[in-house]
Amino acid sequence: MNLRSIPGMFVAVLATILIGGSVVFAAEPIKIGGLFAITGPASFLGEPERNTAQMVVDEINAAGGIKGRKLQLIAYDTQGDSTKAKQLVNKLIKNDKVVAIIGPSTTGDTMAVIEDVQRAGIPLVSCAAGSKITEPVKKWVFKTAQNDSLAVEKIFDYLNKKKITKVAILTVSDGFGSSGREQLKANAAKFGIQIVVDDTYNPKDTDMTPQLTKVRSSQAQAIVCWGTNPGPAVVARNVKQLGIKLPLFMSHGVSSKKFIELAGDAAEGIILPSGRVIVSDVLPHHDKQKKSLIAFVKDYQKHFKVEGDHFGGHAWDAVMLLKGAIERGGDKPAAIRDALEKTTNFPGIGGVFNFSTTDHAGLTKDAFVLVEIKKRDWSLVRQPGIE
C-alpha cells in the first residue's frame, strides 16, 4: 500500500462519517410497515399493491419527504396466509417499530391481524374489501378497498331505473362469490328486486350452460354474475351460445382488460360496476378523482410497463392517506390515527374518502361507476340523475 495515500483516505473516511452522520441525524426516516400477499394465490392483489406502495414512497422521498423527513416502507410477504400475517404484524410492531401499517391484501389476513394492531395501538389501513373489517368500527383499523355492498347497490340502482325487478344471480362458490351472493340477497328487498334464480358455479368450472339453461326458462329479466376470472368469461360465452338476450351484469371482480380478452365478442354489451381506474381517460373533467387517477395510471405504466389497476390503487390510497395524516398530525401512532379519522374529501383512486368516528371505510356507492363493454373497450354508462 502506498503510504502517502493514507492521509487522503483518512480525510475521505472522516468526511463520509461527518456527512453521512449528519444526514442520518437530520432526518431519521418515518417507518411504515407493509403486509402484502406478494406470492401465493392472492399474488394478483399483493404484487401490484407492494409495487405501488414502494413507488409512491420513493416519489414522496424524491420530492423531499414529509416535512423534510423521509418515509421508509418495510414490506413483508404474507403469502395470503393468515398465520404468517399474524407473525409478521408482530415483527413490524415489535422489531421494526413502525408507526403505521398498510395492508394486508386479503380480508382473511386483515381479520387475523386486527387483534394485534388494536392491542399495540398502531393504525392499520387495509387494502382488502371485506365489509366486516370496518363493521363494526375498530379504533385503529381503516380500509381503502370498496365494499361489495357498494357494487351491488350500484347495479340495483340501475335496474330500478330500467324498471327491471326479476333477476337471476349466478355466483362463484369461493370467498368473493359468496360474499357477493350475501350482499345481493340482503339488498334485493330494499330495491324491490326479486331474485328468481339463485345458482352457483365452481371456480374451475368450464361449462355453465346447465345453470344458464335454467335461467333461460325462468322469469328472470336480467342476469347478475359475481366472480373473478375466468368463470365470468365462460358465463358470458355460454350466454351467447344459448342465445340468451337478457342483459348481463358482472361484478367489479372482472373490471380488467383480461376479462374482455377472455370473453371476446361475448363481452359486448356487458355492464359492470367498476372503480374509476380503468376509465380514467374518459372521465369528465369535473370528476374529483381524475387528477389522482391519471397520475397513478401513468406513473405505474412508467415503472412497471403495465397499466395500473384497482389493486395497486388501494395501496396508493393507503400511502397517500397516511401521508396526509402524518403531515397534519405528526409521526406518533395515536396522532396519525386521529388525523386519519378526520380525513374528509380526499380524492383517491378507489373513490372520494370521508372517514369519521362511525365510518372507517369512507366510501359511498359513488366510488363505483357503471361501465359498459363496447367494441372491446370500456365506456361510461351515462345515468342522468345519478352522476
Next chain:
Amino acid sequence: MPIFDQLTQYLFSGFATGAIYALIGLGFAIIYNATGIINFAQGEFVMLGGMFTLSLLGVAGLPLAMAIPGAILLTTVVGVVFERLAIRPLKSATPLSLVIITIGGSILIRGIAMLGWDKNTHALPGFSGDVPIVVFGASLLPQHLWIFAVTFVVIGGSKLFFNYTISGKAMRACSYNSRAASLIGIDVRRMVLFSFIISSAMGSLAGIIIAPLTMTAYDVGIMLGLKGFCAAIIGGMSSGFGTVLGGLLLGILESLGAGLISSGYKDAIAFVILLLILFIRPQGLFKKAETERV
C-alpha cells in the same frame, strides 16, 4: 315444450363435456394397460396441449393448422422425457411408488408451466367461429362438433390400433402379462415408452380441442385429469368403449345434476360416483369380474 328443450340442452352439454373426459380417460387407460401404473401427470399433458398451441399461435405466429401438430409434438416430447427420466430408471419399483412419482411429476410440470408461461387464463379462438348451431332446441358451438368428431376418430383409431396392428397387439400382450410378453420376444420397455407417446399425444389433443371452449391456464390439468381418471375407472380402465361410455355417463350426470338439482354438487356427483364404483365394482361398470387362475 320448454322442459324438453332444457333436457336436450343438458344432454348435449353433458355429451360434449363427457367426450372430453373420455379422451382424457383413454390416456389413463392406455398407460395403465401397458405398465400397470396410473399416470397422474395425464392432466398436465392436457394442459400442455392447450398452452403450447397458445404459444405457437401467439409467439411463433403459426397458423392453427400448424400450431396444433406442433403442440402435440412438443407435448409428446415432454411425455417421452418424463418416461425416460422418471419411470424407466426405476427398474424394480412397485406400481405404487411409480404412481407417486407421476404425482410428483405432475406437480413439477405444473410448476414449470407456471414459471414458463404465467398464472393467467388464456383464450384460444374457435376452430370454425363462434356462431351457435341449434339442434332440437339445444344450442351448440361449432367447437362442440369438433370435439365430437375428434373423439370419434381417436377412439376408432385406437380400437383399430390395439386390435389389428402388431404394436397394438404387443401392447395388449404386455398388459395381460408383461413377463410372458417379454419371453416371446416383445420389448416391454419399448412398449411402455410407446404407451407414454400415445397417451401424451392423446392428452394434448384433448387439451387443444377444448381450449377454445373452456380456456386454458397452467392449472387446468388437475381437475380435468381427475375427471378423466373417473371416466377411466367407471369404464374399468379399458382402452376401448368402456372408458368412452364412462366419460359420457359422467358428463351427462354432471350436467343433469347441475341443471336439475344444484350446480354446487356438480363435482361432488363425479366423485361420489367414483367412490361408489371403487367400493362396489372396482372392475368398472362394463366389465365382468376377472377370475384369477392359478
